[in-house]
Amino acid sequence: MACITIDGVKIEVPEGKNILECALDAGIYIPHLCHHKDLNPLGSCRMCIVQADGHSGPEPSCMLKAEDGLVIHTKSDEIRKLQMLALELLLAGHPEDCSTCPKYGHCELQMLIQYIGPKTGRLKHRSKGFAPDGRNPLLLHDMNRCILCGRCVRACGDLRGVGVLQYQKKEDLEVYTGTLHQKLLKDTDCRFCEACAEVCPTGTIRDILASSEIKKEDYVVPCRAGCPAHTNIPEYIRFVKEGDFDAAAAVIREKLPFPKSLGYVCSHACELECKRKALNEPMSIRNIKRFAAEQDSGKYWKGKGKQLPDTGKKVCIVGAGPAGLTAAYYLRKQGHSVTVKEALPTAGGMLSYGIPSYRMPRELVQEEIRVFTDQGVKIETNVKVEKPAELLKEYDAVLMAIGGHAGVRLPMKGNTLPGVLLNIDFLRRAAMGEETGLGKHVIVLGGGNVAFDCARTAKRLGAEEIHVACLEARDKMTSDDEEIEQAKEEGIFVHPAQTFEAITGEDHVTGVDFMNVESFSFDENRKAIIKKEEGSEHHIDADTVIFAVGQRTEITEAAGLVLGRGSSISVKDMTKDKSASIQGVFAAGDCIYGTKSVVMAVESGREAASQIDLYLGGDGDIEETLAPKQKADPCIGVIPGFSGLSRQKPQVDPADRRQDNFSLFDHGFCRETACAEAGRCLQCDLRLQISEPRTWGDFS
Amino acid sequence: MGAYATAKELGREAVLEKIKSAGLMTYGLRREDFCEALKQAEEAAPVDAGLNNADTDGALLELLRENPGRIFEGIRIAGMLTGTEALSLYLPEKETALAEELGGTAETYGIEIINDIIDVRKSERHFLLHIVTAAELSDILEGTSEEGVYIKAEDKPLEKVRSDTKVSSLISLEGARAVSMGYHFFTPEEAADKTAADAVNAVIKVIREDQCIVRETLDKLSAFRRASCGKCVFCREGLIQLEYMQKEITAARGKAEYPGLTQEIGEAMGISTLCSVGQESAKAALDATAKFAGEYEAHIKKNKCPAGVCTSFSHIYVDPQACTGCGDCMDVCPADCIEGRPKYIHMIDEFDCTKCGKCIEACEEDAIVKTSGKLPKLPNILTKAGRFRKH
Numbered sequence A: 001m002a003c004i005t006i007d008g009v010k011i012e013v014p015e016g017k018n019i020l021e022c023a024l025d026a027g028i029y030i031p032h033l034c035h036h037k038d039l040n041p042l043g044s045c046r047m048c049i050v051q052a053d054g055h056s057g058p059e060p061s062c063m064l065k066a067e068d069g070l071v072i073h074t075k076s077d078e079i080r081k082l083q084m085l086a087l088e089l090l091l092a093g094h095p096e097d098c099s100t101c102p103k104y105g106h107c108e109l110q111m112l113i114q115y116i117g118p119k120t121g122r123l124k125h126r127s128k129g130f131a132p133d134g135r136n137p138l139l140l141h142d143m144n145r146c147i148l149c150g151r152c153v154r155a156c157g158d159l160r161g162v163g164v165l166q167y168q169k170k171e172d173l174e175v176y177t178g179t180l181h182q183k184l185l186k187d188t189d190c191r192f193c194e195a196c197a198e199v200c201p202t203g204t205i206r207d208i209l210a211s212s213e214i215k216k217e218d219y220v221v222p223c224r225a226g227c228p229a230h231t232n233i234p235e236y237i238r239f240v241k242e243g244d245f246d247a248a249a250a251v252i253r254e255k256l257p258f259p260k261s262l263g264y265v266c267s268h269a270c271e272l273e274c275k276r277k278a279l280n281e282p283m284s285i286r287n288i289k290r291f292a293a294e295q296d297s298g299k300y301w302k303g304k305g306k307q308l309p310d311t312g313k314k315v316c317i318v319g320a321g322p323a324g325l326t327a328a329y330y331l332r333k334q335g336h337s338v339t340v341k342e343a344l345p346t347a348g349g350m351l352s353y354g355i356p357s358y359r360m361p362r363e364l365v366q367e368e369i370r371v372f373t374d375q376g377v378k379i380e381t382n383v384k385v386e387k388p389a390e391l392l393k394e395y396d397a398v399l400m401a402i403g404g405h406a407g408v409r410l411p412m413k414g415n416t417l418p419g420v421l422l423n424i425d426f427l428r429r430a431a432m433g434e435e436t437g438l439g440k441h442v443i444v445l446g447g448g449n450v451a452f453d454c455a456r457t458a459k460r461l462g463a464e465e466i467h468v469a470c471l472e473a474r475d476k477m478t479s480d481d482e483e484i485e486q487a488k489e490e491g492i493f494v495h496p497a498q499t500f501e502a503i504t505g506e507d508h509v510t511g512v513d514f515m516n517v518e519s520f521s522f523d524e525n526r527k528a529i530i531k532k533e534e535g536s537e538h539h540i541d542a543d544t545v546i547f548a549v550g551q552r553t554e555i556t557e558a559a560g561l562v563l564g565r566g567s568s569i570s571v572k573d574m575t576k577d578k579s580a581s582i583q584g585v586f587a588a589g590d591c592i593y594g595t596k597s598v599v600m601a602v603e604s605g606r607e608a609a610s611q612i613d614l615y616l617g618g619d620g621d622i623e624e625t626l627a628p629k630q631k632a633d634p635c636i637g638v639i640p641g642f643s644g645l646s647r648q649k650p651q652v653d654p655a656d657r658r659q660d661n662f663s664l665f666d667h668g669f670c671r672e673t674a675c676a677e678a679g680r681c682l683q684c685d686l687r688l689q690i691s692e693p694r695t696w697g698d699f700s
Numbered sequence B: 001m002g003a004y005a006t007a008k009e010l011g012r013e014a015v016l017e018k019i020k021s022a023g024l025m026t027y028g029l030r031r032e033d034f035c036e037a038l039k040q041a042e043e044a045a046p047v048d049a050g051l052n053n054a055d056t057d058g059a060l061l062e063l064l065r066e067n068p069g070r071i072f073e074g075i076r077i078a079g080m081l082t083g084t085e086a087l088s089l090y091l092p093e094k095e096t097a098l099a100e101e102l103g104g105t106a107e108t109y110g111i112e113i114i115n116d117i118i119d120v121r122k123s124e125r126h127f128l129l130h131i132v133t134a135a136e137l138s139d140i141l142e143g144t145s146e147e148g149v150y151i152k153a154e155d156k157p158l159e160k161v162r163s164d165t166k167v168s169s170l171i172s173l174e175g176a177r178a179v180s181m182g183y184h185f186f187t188p189e190e191a192a193d194k195t196a197a198d199a200v201n202a203v204i205k206v207i208r209e210d211q212c213i214v215r216e217t218l219d220k221l222s223a224f225r226r227a228s229c230g231k232c233v234f235c236r237e238g239l240i241q242l243e244y245m246q247k248e249i250t251a252a253r254g255k256a257e258y259p260g261l262t263q264e265i266g267e268a269m270g271i272s273t274l275c276s277v278g279q280e281s282a283k284a285a286l287d288a289t290a291k292f293a294g295e296y297e298a299h300i301k302k303n304k305c306p307a308g309v310c311t312s313f314s315h316i317y318v319d320p321q322a323c324t325g326c327g328d329c330m331d332v333c334p335a336d337c338i339e340g341r342p343k344y345i346h347m348i349d350e351f352d353c354t355k356c357g358k359c360i361e362a363c364e365e366d367a368i369v370k371t372s373g374k375l376p377k378l379p380n381i382l383t384k385a386g387r388f389r390k391h
């Protein structure tokens, strides 16, 4: 330790620590610009100059090291004059108008100008003549605003170990920071970590996704923000890259108690947000998760998570789908006694009865549910609850998580003819091995994933000719592209942009009349406006029509609860307050917002668990830490060809091997592909490790 | 046996003894006892050899061209003394040909050649070695060392002279407006008292009466701008402002506050930059504005370049009374800025005229005049020879 004095204040600091940091940490502000807490000092801007007793003249405090007895003065006329001149010189090459700059209001330079108050109008002002550079993904460069503090160069080089940014000189001797020969970042070793944008004190290097309306950590790590359960995606991807699959699975399990099922069928909202898509293709996050979950030995969580002592409170969960089971699991961990009542013979909800088994192997669902029962959750099957209020006699709280199990029948001619089936019924019967009523020529009406599940199930049950028709144009169809392509490979015909005119037939379905859609949009009241192509009437023969145009909750007013749109259960607030119209009854999952996704149901179940715990007198905190602490290395170094690394493909059986059976056909990643895919991640979260700037406003 | 081999045979202690008794001083801007400098260096500090960053003349590179082995041996000896194998030789950015030529040999010595100034931030813990010091290390071990400094006076070849040699015995001060030495400008009187040791980069040059001090300052600043790495605010932006102001002054657009502002910025540069480029580059401008204030005043206030160098202060025109319209001037004008027809009075477009004077020589009628005063009334449309009236 060394004892130093700054402006009369004596402080104890580690020997050799730079004086600027000593002062800032002690609450004494010294203006600075080129220095950044996480970077090696450069000593170029001269804003931070101080006078040390016994030293010949002012010197930058960021380059001055603490030694015992050092006496520092941060203010003097000479210091002030030099600071003013330094800033005056800097500004001679900086645009004069701040108001059009996106950094306006949180620019370190601007704040420094206010603090120092440099002279104006004496020096030759110039424009450096750089055009704003929007050629790169994710990052914008407006080099006219650059003040050459060199932070970006040091962040890229010293902090990240990448080093694609360097000082460069133009022909006219104007200095700038950038890549050699102004190469595109993707043609260099750039890792798109955005450290350069993070440390840039001015509006020069900017994050294209930054927005004042979104929380910083959400636009910086959009995959995590996009995941309804906010799983820490970059963290588990890093564990996978290192080959620590147990740790990766533990990270996932901190937010998702169905890691494996989700690894197979998650609708992966995260991938839609992944920043990698700006370079080439998004990360294959779901497949990475699946691989980690498949490799998981349970080392970090089996028997290790949170389990609070029994509270004596009893909760009944109605419906053993992902929402209900998730809520049950966490409520049990909070110490309550939990019973799940399920109408069907097996738990799992749509995981067991909706999503076909060639996508979601049933034994995996049961394996995951065993974790809940091992935790003490009781599940009663073949029990249909009709009047939830009656349960309150026995239970302190009830959660309705009954999903959406009534298929929707469109109001059109012929809609009740024999041969007309409903999506949910059809899939459930197929799942249970019951007679489905399917013929040989099938038309599925609807363009979502459920429609394709119906069509591909029909294929596997032996239908000879299958058509999927929907109102939306091909690019507006809600099903995944992958789903559509695989269906086509299996010989299924897809007809986008069709109106369903009538189901034909006298005493049995003979087909459907269609017309082509010319345009399809919604007006301001969200009413559909459809324009049909004149003379485009046509007919497709079929003996079976399956409606796959949505599903509703199977509930009526008789249950005693207030219902909303599409017979969903009304709750006070979709996320923050899931209490239904009867005190003590809550609702979560598809039954409150319509069919969405498994991960949404899980998140909804987590929120419900927390709210019910609070209702029962707990603290509502269901969070748990399972994974070991990760030391994410900020020095990511160089990977040859990084920006072009292409998305790894899972191993998928060809159509002729998969289309006639219900066996799993997508085998996901192997160790190599999983680790290679993990290596593509930009590790967007590393940027959040970087220290925030300290401006004089923080010190007054 | 080479100097390095000798050093190795003697061993580190004996070599240090030899150096001490030779009284070796580090060369260049910071002259100090070599053994002291070595003591301050860290254990195994890499050796960065080169000129001072500020040395834009590069006259001392002649030593390298003449006998590269001598310098390379010296660098290796320095490496042996700090205990490192990491040896670099920095050559000015433009000297790529020299780097190419020496690269192969340097490699056999384990020395990497880099075409750049020394990055003082990266070399903070390195041992900086001037190439002259390297040469002298060699000499000491070869036993050929003699007292003195290298001097390149005017156009004479680089030579070694005793340190206390008077400048007046190296150059003729007759007709001198100023003397440029090292990074400074001196008045002839000051220069007379200086010795060879004051020329830190070996260069001594007389600035004669027909040379303009502002122009010379400008040239120096421009050379420094090319050398600057641009990291320090004061070096990068200071040089831009200084260069701009001197340029404006030579272009007859100088403002009264320029000399003062030049001083303010120049002084700050000396104490606000990290390497000799920033620290030394304003010295000439400071000397010029302080010691040759009269010349600045002439440019700015009296609209005159005393040396007649700054062409913006002079005009060249065709005397309408004397021009016969022969067209000889038009034929020689490289700027193509003379307008005329046979038997018409020719006219010079001042905007494009470079004031090269070729037309003056070509005109047999002596009709083309150069003046630093005001222009007389001249025709502004083509006028027949002899028809132009003054009033």
Ligand SMILES: Cc1cc2nc3c(=O)[nH]c(=O)nc-3n(C[C@H](O)[C@H](O)[C@H](O)COP(=O)(O)OP(=O)(O)OC[C@H]3O[C@@H](n4cnc5c(N)ncnc54)[C@H](O)[C@@H]3O)c2cc1C
Pocket (backbone or CB within 6 Å): A265, A266, A267, A318, A319, A320, A321, A322, A323, A324, A341, A342, A343, A344, A347, A348, A349, A350, A351, A354, A355, A356, A383, A384, A385, A386, A401, A402, A403, A404, A405, A427, A449, A450, A453, A554, A588, A589, A590, A591, A595, A596, A597, A598, A599, A601
């Ligand atoms: C065909 C199909 C395919 C899908 N594919 C995907 C996919 O690939 N990826 C994805 O993320 N999402 C998919 N989804 C959506 C996803 O399955 C659901 O959003 C999710 O399962 C909803 O969970 P939940 O717990 O709210 O309801 P559900 O999973 O529907 O569970 C509700 C449970 O409540 C039971 N129940 C209902 N009424 C009562 C009662 N009165 N008494 C007792 N029990 C009752 C039901 O039997 C059921 O078990 C798909 C949906 C369907 C229909």
Ligand code: SF4
Pocket (backbone or CB within 6 Å): A094, A095, A097, A098, A099, A101, A102, A103, A104, A105, A107, A108, A109, A110, A145, A201, A202, A203, A204
């Ligand atoms: S970078 Fe800062 S100082 Fe410059 S224009 Fe933008 S807000 Fe203003």
Ligand code: SF4
Pocket (backbone or CB within 6 Å): A155, A156, A157, A160, A162, A163, A164, A165, A185, A189, A190, A191, A192, A193, A194, A195, A196, A197
């Ligand atoms: S590697 Fe990171 S710091 Fe370097 S240029 Fe790319 S995004 Fe910026």
Ligand code: SF4
Pocket (backbone or CB within 6 Å): A145, A146, A147, A148, A149, A150, A151, A152, A153, A177, A196, A199, A200, A201, A202, A204, A205
């Ligand atoms: S781009 Fe930003 S961080 Fe980089 S040198 Fe310029 S102002 Fe500094």
Ligand code: SF4
Pocket (backbone or CB within 6 Å): A221, A222, A223, A224, A233, A234, A237, A273, A274, A275, A276, A283, A285, A680, A681, A682, A683, A684, A685
């Ligand atoms: S690159 Fe990685 S951290 Fe960034 S958004 Fe994609 S998955 Fe998330």
Ligand code: SF4
Pocket (backbone or CB within 6 Å): B053, B117, B120, B227, B228, B229, B230, B231, B232, B233, B235, B236, B273, B274, B275, B276, B277, B278, B279
């Ligand atoms: S003084 Fe000039 S050349 Fe030297 S480090 Fe600073 S900016 Fe670079």
Ligand code: SF4
Pocket (backbone or CB within 6 Å): B316, B332, B333, B334, B335, B336, B337, B338, B348, B352, B353, B354, B355, B356, B357, B358, B359, B360
């Ligand atoms: S001085 Fe030179 S450039 Fe000017 S008019 Fe004469 S010849 Fe042309």
Ligand code: FES
Pocket (backbone or CB within 6 Å): A031, A032, A033, A034, A035, A042, A043, A044, A045, A046, A047, A048, A049, A060, A061, A062, A063
């Ligand atoms: S010189 Fe210290 S912060 Fe810039």
